[in-house]
Amino acid sequence: MTTQEKICRALRLTHFIYDNMRSAAFQNWCLRASMVVGIPMRILGTHPGIYKWYLENWRVYVENRFYQQYKDYIESIDAPKQLYDLFQTYPKEIEQFYPKPLIYDLYKQIKNDVSKPN
Template identity: 35%
Template sequence: MKTIQDILKIDYRSYDDYRFSCFFSWCSFYTELGLPLQSLTTSKPLYDWYCQQWAGVVEEAFKNDFKNYLEAGINEPNRYLELLATYPKSIENYYPSVIFEMIQKQLTPEKNNEKIY
């Protein structure tokens, strides 16, 4: 089956930018946990996790849902992009608590047993 970039008729860089903008929005959603947006958006483990979710929850789901249209060779990249745009919101149902805890731990200053005079 074709890649999403082929279906949407866009290059990898444009597609990666689109996915990152969705990641940014997703991170904004989770700032309610008290984690800074910058810490979330710059976390490589979090972005890697998001990309894994993206591959299944967005790309595979999209390809499965529109398999008949794609196999029929219907060439509507703008329409496909509109349809694809409805899928990233479903990642909000997933919560990588271990990674969030790791980010929180990085933000917490280490306590020294040294006495301050």
């Protein structure tokens, strides 16, 4: 069983609900990143490289950290509400990170798109 599956089981979430929760956290990250880096949220939110970067960081900073810190509770205690409340705090850690090489590539792409004549 994967770490994600163990977390879903402990929180009593279907994969569909878990994926929606992760997608909402990604959109929140895009909104915050948009304000910091000056790239429209819709561009960040639809860029496959940015999404792949976010999913990797989600795995490291949300799933793995949460599981490591609460492994004993996840595997033995039936407290989905309490675990869910704790889990919801973990995506905030990713909000301080930005994939600088991808952001730089997006800046160049946007600049080229703007400078192209119609």
